[in-house]
Amino acid sequence: MKKRGGLLAAPYTVWMALFTVIPMLLVVYFAFTGEDGRFTFGNFSQLLGYGAVFGRSFWLAALATVVCLAVGYPLAYAMSRETGAVRNTAMLLLMLPMWINILLRTYAWMSILENKGLLNQLLSFLRLPPVRIINTPAAVALGMVYNYLPFMVLPILTVIQKIDGSVIEAAQDLGGSQFTVFKRVILPLSLPGVLSGVTMVFVPGVSTFIISQLLGGGKSMMLGDLIEMQFLGSTYNPYLGSAISLVMMVIVLISMAVMNRFGEGEEEVMVL
Amino acid sequence: MKKNVIILIAALLLLAGCQSATPAQGTQTDNAQSGGGTQVSGDVYVFNWGEYMDEELNNAFGEATGIQVHYSTYQNNEMLYSTLMGGGSNYDVIIPSDYMISRMIEEDMLLTLDFANIPNFANIDADLKNPAYDPENLYSVPYAWGTVGIIYDTARVSEPVDSWGALFDERYSGEILMFDNPRDAFGIALKLLGHSFNTTNEAELRGAYDLMVTQKPLVQGYVMDQIFDKMENGEAILAPYYAGDAITMMETNEDLAFVFPKEGTNIFVDAFCIPKGAANKTAAEKYIDYMCSYEAGLANIDFTGYSTPLIDVYESLDDEVKNDGISYPEDMTGFETFTNLPGWVNDLYAELWTDLRK
Structure with missing residues (x-):
């Protein structure tokens, strides 16, 4: 039994080895190598200069995660209350944007948010003052929320749907008000979904790159942009790029570990 | 196995x-x-x-x-x-x-x-x-081959543009686009300070960097090909760019004009x-x-x-x-080509550019 399971996993094991483990080892190797090919810690000492970029990336990713949660949880809860056509339509509307390439979606946001874009045309039509949001960190956060919202809603929805109806009925039978039932039963039971939603928004959020270039005007540089710049951008330094990637991964792992402590005692936590 | x-x-x-x-x-x-x-x-x-x-x-x-x-x-x-x-x-x-x-x-x-x-x-x-x-x-x-100059919106500049200094003018804060590549971007600051594009003097390069740091708050964005949409739709007032592309943009938006700054500019092949x-x-x-x-x-x-x-x-x-004065300019005094720089200068460019953009 055990052997057969191993065999079935073989394609994925090979895949993992080729495309996850080996690249990771290469990243580690490059991070500790200088341009002369020798072992060095120099790349990491250079990193100190990029504290602002690290700070901005984690701050914006956290902000986007909080907004996604604030918007996504009520939506997921509402969707779980619905049945049939309504839920299916909501699901379709949620998924629809994901069928469009992320670049196109972000370009669309660019033409909406620009100073003379659709939003400001609408505002001036309504005789309201224009907003200057394009090329600010706020625009980047908005772009991230838009792109990652489904990743917050879907896991929460799945978990809420799976809550045993009899548990809720029991709480109601015992005299719990609607609010108490939600607070004492549904919310705690949906935490695993929240946790995977947070993970699935926060982790890609930290390493976002193209959104910040298009909506941030290349001024609110994020870690993803900094890394891209070292490999394919206007400066070529894969050693520094690897060091940044490595440190970013470590920080993300630590934040996830901290997150998981909150969810201790819950089952099926990380969906990565 | x-x-x-x-x-x-x-x-x-x-x-x-x-x-x-x-x-x-x-x-x-x-x-x-x-x-x-x-x-x-x-x-x-x-x-x-x-x-x-x-x-x-x-x-x-x-x-x-x-x-x-x-x-x-x-x-x-x-x-x-x-x-x-x-x-x-x-x-x-x-x-x-x-x-x-x-x-x-x-x-x-x-x-x-x-x-x-x-x-x-x-x-x-x-x-x-x-x-x-x-x-x-x-x-x-x-x-x-081509040249670099400033493309600008004639309807929205306060005075005729003839200098790279316009890209550092606080009156145009938030309406300026800059090159998203180190050589072209640094070149502008170097010329404004009266230096050669090909300087290998570290102090001059750091001076150009300092100037660009002061410019950053005024800059709307660092762009390359996105410039077409932005200038054609009037998103920005001023941007340095390549003459040939400027002509393309001017065909779409008639308010746009192109000028070779008096401090000199780049000619490239x-x-x-x-x-x-x-x-x-x-x-x-x-x-x-x-x-x-x-x-x-x-x-x-x-x-x-x-x-x-x-x-x-x-x-x-x-x-x-x-004879449009842009594609085949008659007077090319002050036009300078980029030459390859020694390795350490290229490294310095990379370092300063990443620092500027971070």
Whole structure:
């Protein structure tokens, strides 16, 4: 039994080895190598200069995660209350944007948010003052929320749907008000979904790159942009790029570990 | 266990197969063609600047020769360099600028061309042959040349623009776009401070960096190809850019004008080269030759708005174009080319540029 399971996993094991483990080892190797090919810690000492970029990336990713949660949880809860056509339509509307390439979606946001874009045309039509949001960190956060919202809603929805109806009925039978039932039963039971939603928004959020270039005007540089710049951008330094990637991964792992402590005692936590 | 090994080997073979069949990265369009009847066939992988070629020509070339063109684009010289250095790419034709060509020659990244396969080279303006970046003209065939200046919205500037200083003017805060590549961006600050583009004086470069740090709060964004939409739609008032693209933008938005700043500016040549590792050198040379033909040259200049190195194309242009003062400026005093810089200066550029943008 055990052997057969191993065999079935073989394609994925090979895949993992080729495309996850080996690249990771290469990243580690490059991070500790200088341009002369020798072992060095120099790349990491250079990193100190990029504290602002690290700070901005984690701050914006956290902000986007909080907004996604604030918007996504009520939506997921509402969707779980619905049945049939309504839920299916909501699901379709949620998924629809994901069928469009992320670049196109972000370009669309660019033409909406620009100073003379659709939003400001609408505002001036309504005789309201224009907003200057394009090329600010706020625009980047908005772009991230838009792109990652489904990743917050879907896991929460799945978990809420799976809550045993009899548990809720029991709480109601015992005299719990609607609010108490939600607070004492549904919310705690949906935490695993929240946790995977947070993970699935926060982790890609930290390493976002193209959104910040298009909506941030290349001024609110994020870690993803900094890394891209070292490999394919206007400066070529894969050693520094690897060091940044490595440190970013470590920080993300630590934040996830901290997150998981909150969810201790819950089952099926990380969906990565 | 044995089976695992077999699967691993199969996967590796598959992977190797994929790698030789696909180019590395970038946006790409394939122009599938059925074979013509000539001796050279196969595929040619072309890597060019964005918005820098009439891509219909790739189809036409494919139909005429049976060579399938795979076309992809990059945004600036440094990106091209990084892509080639990163390895795994298999481009046959690239179009770097002068200073990048000399860097690539120095770093042994280019193949010498067989000019017997490029008879249309005879059509290149003699002034552009044996250039400083390729003194013996072994590696490159000019594709287009051009200049840099300021494109601005005449309706929204407070006074006539004639200096790079306008890009550092607080009155235009939030309405200024800047180049998203270090050499062009630093060049502007260097010229404004009265230095050469090719300075190797660290203090001068750091001075230019300081100036750009003070400019950053005024800058709306650092852009390359996105500039077309932004200037055409009036998103920004001022931007430095290449003359040929400025002409394209001015055709769409009549409020736009273009000026060569009085402090002097950059004149550049972009030329076809074949990088080491090119799989189909003969086809690449055939492609270069085709692009130097009269018809292709005319179509490209018409599409890009840049200045042609081809004598017969230039001669066939209307006087209106020849004398528009932008494509073929008469007075070129103060125009300076970029030359390749020593390694430590390139490193300093990379460091300061990352610091500026972080």
